[in-house]
Amino acid sequence: MQRARLVAVTAVTLLPVACHEDRPTAPSGVATMTVSSPGAYGQAGVVQVVGPRAASPDLTVAETTTYQSIEGFGGAFNEQGWDALAALDEGGRQQALRLLFGAADGARFRFGRLPIGASDYALDDVPGDYAMKHFSIDRDRARLISYARAAVAVQPALRLWASAWTPPPWLKTNGAYDSGAMREDPEALAAYALYLARFVESYRTEGFTVQAVHVQNEPAQLTHYPSCLWTPELIRDFVRDHLGPIFAARHVPAEIWLGTLNTADPRYASVVLGDSLARRHVRGIGVQWSALAITADLAASYPDLPLMQTETVCGNHPCRYMDALSQVQDPTPAVRDLDALTTKASTKDGRTVRAFNPLSRNERMLFEVLLAGEHALHGFTNRDVRQKLGRTSYPLAPNEDRQPSQVTRLFRRLHAHGLIAKIPRSRRWRVSLAGRRTMSTAIKLREVAYPALFAATA
Numbered sequence: 239m240q241r242a243r244l245v246a247v248t249a250v251t252l253l254p255v256a257c258h259e260d261r262p263t264a265p266s267g268v269a270t271m272t273v274s275s276p277g278a279y280g281q282a283g284v285v286q287v288v289g290p291r292a293a294s295p296d297l298t299v300a301e302t303t304t305y306q307s308i309e310g311f312g313g314a315f316n317e318q319g320w321d322a323l324a325a326l327d328e329g330g331r332q333q334a335l336r337l338l339f340g341a342a343d344g345a346r347f348r349f350g351r352l353p354i355g356a357s358d359y360a361l362d363d364v365p366g367d368y369a370m371k372h373f374s375i376d377r378d379r380a381r382l383i384s385y386a387r388a389a390v391a392v393q394p395a396l397r398l399w400a401s402a403w404t405p406p407p408w409l410k411t412n413g414a415y416d417s418g419a420m421r422e423d424p425e426a427l428a429a430y431a432l433y434l435a436r437f438v439e440s441y442r443t444e445g446f447t448v449q450a451v452h453v454q455n456e457p458a459q460l461t462h463y464p465s466c467l468w469t470p471e472l473i474r475d476f477v478r479d480h481l482g483p484i485f486a487a488r489h490v491p492a493e494i495w496l497g498t499l500n501t502a503d504p505r506y507a508s509v510v511l512g513d514s515l516a517r518r519h520v521r522g523i524g525v526q527w528s529a530l531a532i533t534a535d536l537a538a539s540y541p542d543l544p545l546m547q548t549e550t551v552c553g554n555h556p557c558r559y560m561d562a563l564s565q566v567q568d569p570t571p572a573v574r575d576l577d578a579l580t581t582k583a584s585t586k587d588g589r590t591v592r593a594f595n596p597l598s599r600n601e602r603m604l605f606e607v608l609l610a611g612e613h614a615l616h617g618f619t620n621r622d623v624r625q626k627l628g629r630t631s632y633p634l635a636p637n638e639d640r641q642p643s644q645v646t647r648l649f650r651r652l653h654a655h656g657l658i659a660k661i662p663r664s665r666r667w668r669v670s671l672a673g674r675r676t677m678s679t680a681i682k683l684r685e686v687a688y689p690a691l692f693a694a695t696a
Contacts, residue, residue, distance in 0.1 A: 306537075309544070310397075312349025313338070317356065320385035331388075339393035347396070350389060351548070352382065352448065354402035354437050356464075358415065361437060365408035368429040373436045375444075383444055390446070400437065401452035401498055401524075401548070404464035405430050417460040419467040424479075431480035438492045452497035452524050452548065453477065459500055459612050470509035474516045482519030497524020498548035502531040502609040502678035511540060524548040528609055531674030535682060579676065583654040591651040596680035603632045604648070605677035608658070608669050617666035620645045 323331050337344030355361050364372040375383070390396050404415050409426045412418030420430070438448045453476065457468035468476075473496070481494055499506050506529075511517045523536055526549035537545060579594040594601055607626040608618070624641050627634055635644050649667060652658040657673035660666075669677070 310348030312347045314351040317381040320381040335392045352400040360406035375440045399450035403455045404466045415464045427480045431484045450493040452495045456500035470505045474510045478516035493521035495522040499529040500527040504682040531678045585654045591654045603630045617668040
């Protein structure tokens with residue numbers, strides 16, 4: 239298996255740690271590692287090698303094993319970011335830019351994400367302008383381009399990529415920036431492909447090379463800010479019949495990436511990349527939020543495509559991307575956890591709960607509801623799950639008064655099996671890391687690995 243190429247669009251802080259080499263007979267001495275601290279970035283630090291491996295080392299270094307290659311880290315450009323930098327004096331602004339993008343100090347970012355349009359505007363807001371005659375990046379020049387230009391001045395090798403949170407509203411089913419779905423008629427799809435091509439071309443006239451375009455930010459989620467729903471089939475058709483051909487015909491110097499995926503539903507990859515004509519246009523996969531649960535599967539299934547974590551959780555949270563990457567070349571935990579679902583489990587108070595049939599149709603519908611991207615940040619309640627299951631063929635109790643207790647029993651089973659966890663001091667629940675891994679594996683086995691079998695037996 240080829241090693242996965244990985245990119246994380248986030249920042250990390252490197253700290254000195256106690257270290258033990260994985261050598262049972264290693265002599266005492268010192269070893270060097272790169273560490274950072276305030277005012278001293280990327281310095282060669284010294285750690286003590288204590289000799290024979292301790293019973294519980296802080297860190298074990300296996301020098302003979304190589305896993306992924308990480309190409310770099312980065313962040314996102316936006317208008318408010320430039321407003322904040324512009325409020326500084328020139329010296330403060332340059333210091334901030336050096337600490338973000340400089341080759342010697344700070345975060346040393348190598349990637350930058352550009353929005354294609356933003357929260358309250360598109361680059362062509364003229365309804366019916368299918369030829370994009372009114373396409374313009376004039377608004378971008380005021381802040382975004384100034385920000386990107388300042389960053390490139392500090393780091394000339396900065397790699398830029400772009401994604402849209404929404405197409406122009408007139409290309410959507412609801413005619414609005416927020417929520418809605420992409421129109422499926424060929425005229426609209428061709429216009430949107432031209433819109434993305436014009437973005438790359440326009441930025442090139444400003445001196446920037448946009449290296450990659452991701453079709454849609456979070457195509458599986460509708461929100462109260464700019465968003466747009468795309469089915470896997472629509473992304474496949476759009477890439478195969480419109481975006482790929484127009485990029486080729488116009489010699490657009492940007493790659494097409496399948497992203498930014500925010501769902502553990504493996505069909506967003508399998509449907510698009512399973513079509514040979516669409517697949518030939520795709521050069522990478524972008525994942526964020528709930529899609530991090532299937533990172534290992536994506537790396538194993540498409541080893542020739544680089545992976546990028548296109549967003550991360552805001553705040554001081556565990557890095558779920560790194561958790562996901564730890565499984566890239568070891569699928570056994572997911573298989574082991576999946577097998578454990580088929581046996582009974584016990585709750586904390588000693589009660590026994592039923593096993594799951596993780597490959598059944600009903601369990602698949604339940605898992606898909608729990609893995610929905612809109613629950614990734616704030617979790618879900620009994621009512622959230624009832625409402626979403628009610629829009630499926632899941633066998634909820636005919637009497638609506640009994641449905642809350644039915645879902646409560648479901649939560650008890652899910653919790654006993656380690657698939658969900660209670661959010662402290664609230665009535666909300668979240669999917670555990672093991673739950674994301676296990677449920678996404680079940681969905682993949684049913685919908686991707688053996689679809690014919692399950693179509694016949696479900």
